[in-house]
Amino acid sequence: MPRISVQYLLSSLSGLLDQYSSSKILGVSSALLAQLTKIGFLHKNLPVSHLYSVFFAAGDVTPWNALIAALSRQGFPVIAIQAFSVMHRIALPLESYSLCSSLSAASSPQANALNLGKQIHAYALKSGEMSSIFLGGALIDFYSRTDDIQGAHQVFDEIPVRNTVCLNALLNGYVEKKLWMEGLSLFRIFYSLRLDPDDRTISAVLRICAEMSFSRLGMQCHAHLVRRISGVEKDVFLLSSLVEMYGKCGLVGKVHFVFRMFDHAAGEGRRDVVLWTSLLNAYGRNGLFDEVISTFEEMLVEGTEPDEIVMLAVLSACARSGNVMKGLLYLESMVKEYKLAPRHEHYSCVVDLLCRAGELGKAWEFVDEIASEDSGNGGIMFAVSAWGAILSACRDSGNVKIGKLAFQRAIQLDQDNVGMHVELSNLYARVGMWDELAELRNFMVDKGIKKDIGFSRLEIGN
Incomplete structure (x- = not known):
């Protein structure tokens, strides 16, 4: 359906207002616009006058609310905000429903309408709409999504009634900002x-x-889910969260137990790729690289198609276990069999794989080959970690020429990377290039580049 057809439909509906009941026509119009946004026929640049012409005769806010909500949900936040502005301009009452939908649209990065959200907040305070628990939750979610966690907490303190949705909105805001202790409080x-x-x-x-x-609190959350949340064994999202938590806490036995919970609940059901990814990452994080490879092959036997994240976990496991042939085979199958486009992370894993196996020459040939396929701009196709792997291999073999080239490529991506400067200084020290080593260290001092000091944290007691 071309854009002109959408305009014609709206104009025709507007003309029918003079002949039939406006409420019926408006109901059809809002339903039509909702469907057009769902199936992608509503053009983002459709003139606003055509979009709203059929709604101007409305004295009822219901079709307007439906229009704003549909536009916000289907990825047209700017048009949704324009509809909200027109609704306010023609003196229609602003209800909690329209305010919530407009806040959702205003929080979108496409809209970039922070001021509108604050204006809605001020309106809610003056009009008494803050008593609406739905609007309170929408405001908290708006401030959280726009990285104003203080504003979200202020709204949380202002609303007279709080429910689980409001607390979840603020809690997710803390989590996204990585304010872990505030989230626990x-x-x-x-x-x-x-x-x-x-x-x-x-x-x-x-x-x-x-x-x-926090393994103990994590186990308490697990117990709460089993006791209070029905069907947790079939909820792939929750199971993935549990697997990730146990994996990062080093409790691999618990990881396997949670993963197998799905088998007992779903019977012959197929596990989601997200759940497989969580398991692969948990094994890899705890050094069980052979289990990563065997689990990946089990996933393929079950019939689950891998995605880019799965392939990255498997290639990383191959690099750390020294399984060169399988790593190269998986990279090839990624393109030919699964039709996935390797990114710089995948190529970097292959470089790391070859360097760990002592194949520095093959690693450099691989980089040149990818660079030639990328119009000679190979530095962009590899992460700093890939150049770090090459530089580390050069340090072991004493290859200063390639080591310097790898260092130059790395600092083009991250000029203040501490690890690359330390690796190059170690290379200079190994081959006895003391003048160059002193010059590099003086440069690091002048630039304020310091090696980070490692630390560990233990959870002690109950």
Whole structure:
């Protein structure tokens, strides 16, 4: 359906307002626009006058609410905001439903409408709409999505009634900003407010436990899910969160147990690729690289198609286990069999694989080959880690020429990378190039480039 046909339909509906009941025509119009946005026929540059002409005679907010909600959901936040502005301009009452939909549109990166969200917040305070628990949750979600976590917390303090949705919106805001301890502090007040955490709450807390290695709290969340959330064994999203949490806490036995929970619940059902990815990453994070490869092959036997993230986990396992032939075979199958386009992370894993196996020459040939396929711009196709692998191999073999080239490519991507400067200094020290070593260290001091000091944290006690 071309763009002109959409305009013609809207104009025709507008003309029917004079002949038939406006409420019926408006209902059809809003339903039509909702369907057009769903199936992609509504052009983003469709003139606003055509889009709203059929709605101007409406004294009812219902079709407007439906229009704004449909546009916001289907990826047209700018047009949704324009519809909200027109609705306000023609003096239609602004209800909680239209305000919530407009806040969702305003939080979209495409709209970049932070000021509109704050204006809606001010309107809600003055009009008394802050008493709506739905609008309170929408405001918290808006501020969280726009990286204003203080604004989200302010709204949380302002709303008179709080429910689990409101707390989840703020909790997810803390998690996205990696404010782990603040998120845990918020989680602790759930029961003081006589609210029960739901699956979304536990999922956010599990991510905090994974990042902070809070294994005991993670196991308590697991127990809560089993006792209070029905059907957790079939919820791939929750199972993946549990697998990731146990994997980052180093509890590999628990990882396998959670993964097999799906078998007992789903019978012959096929596990989602996300769940397989969580298992592969958990094994790889704990050094079980052979299990990564065997699990990947089990996944293929089950009939689950791999994606780019799965292939990255497998290639990384091949690199660390020294399985050169399988690693190269998997990279080839990624393109030919699974029709996936390798990214710089995949190529970097292959470079690391060859360097760890002592094949520095083949690694450099591989880089040149990819560079030639990429119009000679091979530096962009490889991450800093790939050049670090080559430089590390050069340090072991004493190859200064290739080591310098790898260092130059790496600093084009990250000029202040500490690891690359340290590796080059180690290479100079190995071959006895003391003048160059002193010059490099003086450069690091002048630029303030320092090696990070490692530290560990242990969870002690109950």
